[in-house]
Amino acid sequence: MQDSIEQYMQAVGQQARKASRVLSSASTHTKNNALSAIYTALVNHEPEILAANAVDMQKGRDSHLDSALLDRLELTPTRFKGMLQGLKDVIALTDPIGEITDLAYRPSGIQLGKMRVPLGVIGMIYESRPNVTLEAASLALKSGNAIILRGGSEALQSNKAIATAIQHGLKVAGLPEHAIQVIETADRAAVGQLITMTEYVDVIVPRGGKSLIERISNEARIPVIKHLDGNCHVFIDVEADLHKALPIALNAKTHRYGVCNAMETLLVHEEIAEEFLPRIAELYAEKHVELRGCQETRRILGSSVKTATEEDWYTEYLAPILAIKVVEHIDQAIEHINKYGSHHTDAIVTENYSKVRKFLAEVDSSSVMINASTRFADGFEYGLGAEIGISTDKIHARGPVGLEGLTSQKWIVFGDGQIRH
Amino acid sequence: MQDSIEQYMQAVGQQARKASRVLSSASTHTKNNALSAIYTALVNHEPEILAANAVDMQKGRDSHLDSALLDRLELTPTRFKGMLQGLKDVIALTDPIGEITDLAYRPSGIQLGKMRVPLGVIGMIYESRPNVTLEAASLALKSGNAIILRGGSEALQSNKAIATAIQHGLKVAGLPEHAIQVIETADRAAVGQLITMTEYVDVIVPRGGKSLIERISNEARIPVIKHLDGNCHVFIDVEADLHKALPIALNAKTHRYGVCNAMETLLVHEEIAEEFLPRIAELYAEKHVELRGCQETRRILGSSVKTATEEDWYTEYLAPILAIKVVEHIDQAIEHINKYGSHHTDAIVTENYSKVRKFLAEVDSSSVMINASTRFADGFEYGLGAEIGISTDKIHARGPVGLEGLTSQKWIVFGDGQIRH
Numbered sequence: 001m002q003d004s005i006e007q008y009m010q011a012v013g014q015q016a017r018k019a020s021r022v023l024s025s026a027s028t029h030t031k032n033n034a035l036s037a038i039y040t041a042l043v044n045h046e047p048e049i050l051a052a053n054a055v056d057m058q059k060g061r062d063s064h065l066d067s068a069l070l071d072r073l074e075l076t077p078t079r080f081k082g083m084l085q086g087l088k089d090v091i092a093l094t095d096p097i098g099e100i101t102d103l104a105y106r107p108s109g110i111q112l113g114k115m116r117v118p119l120g121v122i123g124m125i126y127e128s129r130p131n132v133t134l135e136a137a138s139l140a141l142k143s144g145n146a147i148i149l150r151g152g153s154e155a156l157q158s159n160k161a162i163a164t165a166i167q168h169g170l171k172v173a174g175l176p177e178h179a180i181q182v183i184e185t186a187d188r189a190a191v192g193q194l195i196t197m198t199e200y201v202d203v204i205v206p207r208g209g210k211s212l213i214e215r216i217s218n219e220a221r222i223p224v225i226k227h228l229d230g231n232c233h234v235f236i237d238v239e240a241d242l243h244k245a246l247p248i249a250l251n252a253k254t255h256r257y258g259v260c261n262a263m264e265t266l267l268v269h270e271e272i273a274e275e276f277l278p279r280i281a282e283l284y285a286e287k288h289v290e291l292r293g294c295q296e297t298r299r300i301l302g303s304s305v306k307t308a309t310e311e312d313w314y315t316e317y318l319a320p321i322l323a324i325k326v327v328e329h330i331d332q333a334i335e336h337i338n339k340y341g342s343h344h345t346d347a348i349v350t351e352n353y354s355k356v357r358k359f360l361a362e363v364d365s366s367s368v369m370i371n372a373s374t375r376f377a378d379g380f381e382y383g384l385g386a387e388i389g390i391s392t393d394k395i396h397a398r399g400p401v402g403l404e405g406l407t408s409q410k411w412i413v414f415g416d417g418q419i420r421h
Numbered sequence: 422m423q424d425s426i427e428q429y430m431q432a433v434g435q436q437a438r439k440a441s442r443v444l445s446s447a448s449t450h451t452k453n454n455a456l457s458a459i460y461t462a463l464v465n466h467e468p469e470i471l472a473a474n475a476v477d478m479q480k481g482r483d484s485h486l487d488s489a490l491l492d493r494l495e496l497t498p499t500r501f502k503g504m505l506q507g508l509k510d511v512i513a514l515t516d517p518i519g520e521i522t523d524l525a526y527r528p529s530g531i532q533l534g535k536m537r538v539p540l541g542v543i544g545m546i547y548e549s550r551p552n553v554t555l556e557a558a559s560l561a562l563k564s565g566n567a568i569i570l571r572g573g574s575e576a577l578q579s580n581k582a583i584a585t586a587i588q589h590g591l592k593v594a595g596l597p598e599h600a601i602q603v604i605e606t607a608d609r610a611a612v613g614q615l616i617t618m619t620e621y622v623d624v625i626v627p628r629g630g631k632s633l634i635e636r637i638s639n640e641a642r643i644p645v646i647k648h649l650d651g652n653c654h655v656f657i658d659v660e661a662d663l664h665k666a667l668p669i670a671l672n673a674k675t676h677r678y679g680v681c682n683a684m685e686t687l688l689v690h691e692e693i694a695e696e697f698l699p700r701i702a703e704l705y706a707e708k709h710v711e712l713r714g715c716q717e718t719r720r721i722l723g724s725s726v727k728t729a730t731e732e733d734w735y736t737e738y739l740a741p742i743l744a745i746k747v748v749e750h751i752d753q754a755i756e757h758i759n760k761y762g763s764h765h766t767d768a769i770v771t772e773n774y775s776k777v778r779k780f781l782a783e784v785d786s787s788s789v790m791i792n793a794s795t796r797f798a799d800g801f802e803y804g805l806g807a808e809i810g811i812s813t814d815k816i817h818a819r820g821p822v823g824l825e826g827l828t829s830q831k832w833i834v835f836g837d838g839q840i841r842h
Contacts, residue, residue, distance in 0.1 A: 381529060
């Protein structure tokens with residue numbers, strides 16, 4: 001079995017590599033044609049796709065998947081419409097491939113510039129949500145990359161049905177069918193193969209729980225664009241405008257709980273804590289947010305607030321729970337963020353110019369915000385179109401990753417016969 | 422021993438991480454001050470450094486190091502001057518850190534942009550040449566990164582002497598001495614530690630032979646900016662201007678042999694081969710370049726030309742040897758380059774507009790050149806100032822890597838109290 005999985009994955013890899021060569025020089029027109037044909041095929045195949053999803057859902061219920069997972073797995077007609085809209089958005093995006101920038105003459109007489117090119121073959125590993133299949137496939141196609149998709153086994157029928165529509169679209173546009181491949185085995189060995197086929201795969205994008213991503217990062221022999229966790233902070237400075245601070249602190253925590261850009265720890269300057277904390281606590285109480293505070297927070301808000309432990313500062317709750325710490329000054333806030341945070345998204349609320357500059361320069365996170373809710377850190381809000389993930393790495397892509405994160409730049413040189421002396 | 426190496430390296434890593442936090446927000450003025458102080462210290466320490474190098478050289482001769490290695494190891498007064506000039510060049514470079522680009526308003530009212538930041542801690546692994554110690558240290562410092570340097574054991578005394586001058590310079594400028602650390606053990610286990618300390622090191626830059634780099638890439642748990650090999654091509658199209666083609670083909674092969682951007686295979690369009698090959702062969706003969714040709718090449722040039730085997734197409738000779746293949750058309754040339762090449766640097770010589778566009782779009786190499794010698798692919802010629810390496814990867818940095826390759830961009834958001842709806 002192990003052998004046959006290896007053979008299967010090697011074949012998938014070879015086909016992807018071959019298809020990627022065609023895709024890399026496909027015109028914008030051809031790629032958009034394929035995406036439009038996929039759109040039409042999806043509309044035509046909607047009943048089959050929803051039926052396949054119903055099979056996955058029934059199997060999921062039979063095997064007692066937890067309700068959050070079942071929720072993510074489900075494709076309703078509304079979600080299906082959302083998927084189609086996402087696809088339309090990708091068609092509307094500017095094709096990044098072939099863009100030439102920075103063309104300038106060097107003293108030798110050569111003219112040097114950079115040209116944007118696809119990475120090649122993307123390996124995508126994800127859990128449950130079948131809409132990721134379409135999102136990832138369309139972003140890969142638009143950016144001239146081939147993609148190998150490995151969704152969760154619980155979504156296999158849904159993903160296969162979506163893949164059928166995608167294949168149909170590729171065929172209509174005359175692009176190789178292996179440009180987008182869905183792994184059709186539930187065997188976990190397939191993932192082990194995918195993340196080590198260095199000759200066939202150029203980058204791995206995992207999406208899912210922290211344990212999945214950690215496992216993949218540890219075992220991959222291929223660069224991984226990974227998103228570990230989002231332990232985000234908002235720091236309310238003594239010079240904060242409370243008309244901004246209160247809505248931001250409320251929005252960053254309560255707009256949605258289960259998302260990576262939600263605030264998990266609130267930091268408050270000690271000279272504003274007496275005024276700010278009781279007012280924000282009242283707003284959190286209305287939303288039933290559980291507060292866990294440092295000693296000073298509990299002195300101000302009362303001992304009904306639980307004590308935050310060292311562990312709390314590290315925790316991404318993804319729930320209506322918030323840790324609160326009173327700090328002496330901005331340096332302590334920055335130190336806390338850089339030490340306990342996950343380098344995802346952190347914000348300061350202040351009117352002070354020099355503190356803005358300090359916070360921007362010293363907070364080591366993929367998004368650093370001034371007087372705005374951390375909830376803005378996402379591909380749509382950043383105008384990237386669809387988002388293939390949010391990277392907490394520093395190498396290659398950082399923060400929300402859209403089309404450009406799936407590309408690279410090569411150097412180009414225009415000469416007139418120059419030789420090196 | 423293994424334990425103590427681990428403890429030693431962990432301490433080195435922790436200190437580097439700590440120093441990197443200071444460096445990341447050091448001003449351009451402070452960093453340049455430190456570099457100038459290092460310059461002065463090097464000038465003052467020249468006798469000690471050359472004496473230390475003499476010790477390494479003697480030891481090298483005693484242990485029968487080969488002459489190429491001894492040559493790379495040697496620090497002559499002329500080479501020392503070259504090192505100092507390189508340092509001056511780095512001081513003159515624009516500081517990339519803190520650069521803010523693409524600031525634009527989003528529909529939500531937030532203003533979004535990107536800010537250039539250091540990667541953090543660089544691990545540099547290299548062989549013999551002690552000037553790399555200064556080059557890498559100065560580039561890291563200028564770009565706000567801490568660096569851990571692990572040179573070859575044969576250069577240990579030279580590297581320690583250079584490091585002493587560097588430490589002195591850091592001290593004068595008030596920067597942490599651990600910003601630049603030289604590993605002082607010859608134990609190979611130190612490398613194993615360095616490339617797996619994911620919490621303390623952000624990127625590994627290996628420089629050396631292919632086997633060293635392959636070993637490091639395979640074992641590293643940290644992203645590697647690697648340069649495997651340079652199997653470069655020049656394709657002489659039927660529409661080539663021979664006044665350009667002859668000098669380029671000669672220069673790309675014979676300007677220097679032991680460099681990664683030298684041409685290793687010459688591809689010639691069949692309709693120009695009869696005219697071009699005898700003329701270029703004459704020029705190569707003057708330089709005593711050994712030719713290995715395909716069947717058609719040997720038909721034209723005579724059977725004194727050796728037969729090129731499949732193996733030859735893959736080979737980076739780094740020597741006065743050249744493989745030659747006659748191809749039917751540009752597609753065959755591109756296919757050959759993408760299949761056998763190392764995606765380093767490849768050139769076409771042609772006057773045809775559409776072939777230029779095709780070659781640029783379809784050749785998958787870090788540098789793609791039109792009517793210019795492949796020898797131009799280097800950090801100095803590209804105006805990057807010093808070069809920390811040439812990357813044959815697509816992720817993060819591609820081609821010659823200078824200061825910018827040691828940086829990353831974070832997103833920054835300026836708001837006025839915006840929350841997400």
